[in-house]
Amino acid sequence: MKIGVVTFPGTLDDRDAARAVRHAGGEAISLWHNDADLKGVDAVILPGGFSYGDYLRCGAISRFSPVMEPIIDAANGGMPLLGICNGFQVLAEAHLIPGALTRNHELHFLCHDQNLRIENTNTPWTSSFAQGQEILIPLKNGEGAYMCDDKTLAELESEGRIIARYVGENPNGSRNLIAGITNARGNVVGLMPHPEHAIDSLTGPSADGLGFFTSVLKALVG
Amino acid sequence: MALDTVAIAQANPDATQPFAELGLKADEYASIKKILGRRPTSSELAMYSVMWSEHCSYKSSKVHLKQFGEKAVKSDALLVGIGENAGVVDVGQGYAVTFKIESHNHPSFIEPYQGAATGVGGIVRDILTMGARPIAIMDPLRFGPADAPDTRRVLPGIIAGVGGYGNCLGLPNIGGEVVFDETYIGNPLVNALCVGVMKHSDIKLAKAAGAGNLVVLYGAKTGGDGIGGVSVLASETFESKGPAKRPAVQVGDPFVEKVLIECSLEIFAEDLVVGIQDLGGAGLSCATSELASGGSGGMKVQLDKVPLRDPSLSPEEILMSESQERMCAIVEPSKIARFLEICEKWDVTVNVIGEVTDGNHLEITWNGELIVDVPPRTVAHDGPVYNRPLAQPAYIDAVAKEVIKVPIPSTPDEIKATILKLAATPNLADKSWVTNQYDRYVQGNTIQSQPDDSGMVRIDEKTHLGVAVATDANANWSYLNPYQGAKLALAEAARNIATAGAKPLAVTNCLNFGSPEDPGVMWQFAESVRGLADGCLEMGLPITGGNVSFYNQTGSVAILPTPVIGVLGVIDDVRTRTPMSFDRAGLDLYLLGE
């Protein structure tokens, strides 16, 4: 199974995401922001980083990259799409998922090991986890506070579209402790913390993050 | 606007020039005249003044730093030694590692965020310039007391600047120091270390060899950053009109630097450069003169080809500008098309600004007029050398005689109270309020970072080869005995490598001191260098590079002598590292040493 990993100028975690895909047993294909070509991939990851320096608003400029057009089309057609951190911000800017990511409530960039609870195991990115499972993966961002209006929040809650929540103290001011959400169809997932940095306990706080990548491979095999 | 050309300098030899305002002494100015056989043009004066400054020429420290080469043991691991942008050591399996520390103390005092940010940016470009992919950074920092107003002013910006720039570059921060002391009020120390890795065959040097090869400037456009000092020249050449306001502050654009790194690595991978130099302090003056004197000897540069952010800059200012995120490469004509193509892919501004020539002339023109014609070596390497007077300060004997009775806690309650008191001091307290603002995970190769004694990163995923780096300085020891203080800092850094399971290989340093014109400070400096050189000799470790920062003082009060020592080690299999924490119950505890 081929998983595309997009590199925008300023993307940082593309090689990590590709490594995670390989660890999970998939083939990682690099996609360049300026090529409107998905090279026949079965799913796409928008990795973390500071695309375009995070200037203006995180993800605001990358969202208009040529590669985003086929990605948006494919996602609307049901292709699994995961946005991690900066990728989540790109998804929000592209309106593939509702809401927006805003400045952390403490105003600092924050990097620490974060406990999450998996709340929805029906997406192609979370099916390897158990409902309610707690995992430990790095969180690192400056603008990770998930914001949306009350109506959207009620919808996300009632439709079970919050896929992961922070456990313990709210690290960044996200509404309802939201760490990740999915779109109505369930194929597009945005996640603020970094599963690709937790694929083995040598380089990460755990190997819990691998589940996101094994999930999608399982989902694609069907 | 009067352009000062070589012809005018010849025709008008007695024009008075503001050499003193530019920081040159009368005899230094005289020796420039002697070298050139005429008065310098204002552009030449600008170049000499900045290249012969303490910061660029090491004029006060050179005579002492010589020991690092003279005393050194021969090390097979050393691939590139002192003198290049950063030293390079062999770590096996065909890999070479380069690392270096630099200071950005004064700029960080003026504008904490940008000063610290551009400090990180500068050292990262030094490492990149060697042909290496930067893989980690560290940041030894010093501040006044935690509750001092000056600390409150500078600390948040400095931490945010180190993080803002490093995080955006995607470099894991794997360690550093945060130390508070009175003497750093008004003189915060911002030292930044970067480590990079490459294959042996990819090592690049700062030399412009091969007449006919092209001089290529790429990266950010040139603005008026960091040229506050040369405005005096501009105001002279611009007659009394006065220059536009020139900022002394350099502003960094980490996004541009990140793109510059990826673009450069792609260029290196296709072997498209003969030589390369980053533009840091002294900007184009430094890059052109160092590249030329490191190579065939000559270079012609058309300064008007330099792309400008601020079109009002004068040639003198362009030569001096410290605009960030720029690189200068020497490229064979047959490879330039591909070079330009890669720059275009990454949307990086690029211009051919000149060519390498035979002979011994660095010739710079401005719209066809010759404004600089100098032997490049005289600018880059033949600056003044001072043997400054030194004298052991009076306090040394006084403190040696002093007997301080430290009450030793004995009862459990006393011990508990003492531990709590110590743990609550800012110097010993948990530093996660700092380190949590830094990305330590990016690149996915971080094996150790905070709170471990050394940082460790994997450099090969298949073989598990890795490197460890630690920095240490104990300024209190150095104050009491600078010779032993430097040795102890070296020993501590090396121990921090060894306890992690890695083998120490090489040493870098950043020597932060007060004014070299103070014989007491100069003595502290000389003793520290002697201690470090002797220590390295005893441990069999080569010094691969470093940096000297003088004039860290407020009025007549110098900072504590702060030689920050960095040690790099290699570990063949990072899985065998020994972390600092006890990760399970039932382990035995041993005390080694006396």
Next chain:
Amino acid sequence: MAKIVVDVMLKPEILDPQGKAVAAALPRLGFSFAKDVRQGKRFEIEVDGDPTPTQLAEVEKAAEKLLSNPVIENFTVRVEK
């Protein structure tokens, strides 16, 4: 040469941690004038000559599409001489 200014502010119902931090810092420095502070962005766009109505309409579009995120922000466009 004229300047078009686009001001972008978070919608009133969206939490503004930066504005809050400023509002909290002011009294600590002895300033008591502020009941509330909101922090937003200001873009100064330089255009050739006097902006035409078409140009201004374009700026409106750019402000909506790129300079602001309509989910959380409002914007205003005006000409400054």
Next chain:
Amino acid sequence: MAKIVVDVMLKPEILDPQGKAVAAALPRLGFSFAKDVRQGKRFEIEVDGDPTPTQLAEVEKAAEKLLSNPVIENFTVRVEK
């Protein structure tokens, strides 16, 4: 209730990476109006009643001390109704 607005912009000679990024993005989206873009901050300060001259003087002081960094930024203060 009145609103005092403080606009803070980087000094013209200081590099503005954000403005540059916006200026580069606009043409990619088909907008060609901008010769240059600078991005700054806008503070909206709510005060009780009409601002008095003393209050405005205080705001000036606060703008200099807290809201801007005089080493690299300029600011302007004005009242908006």
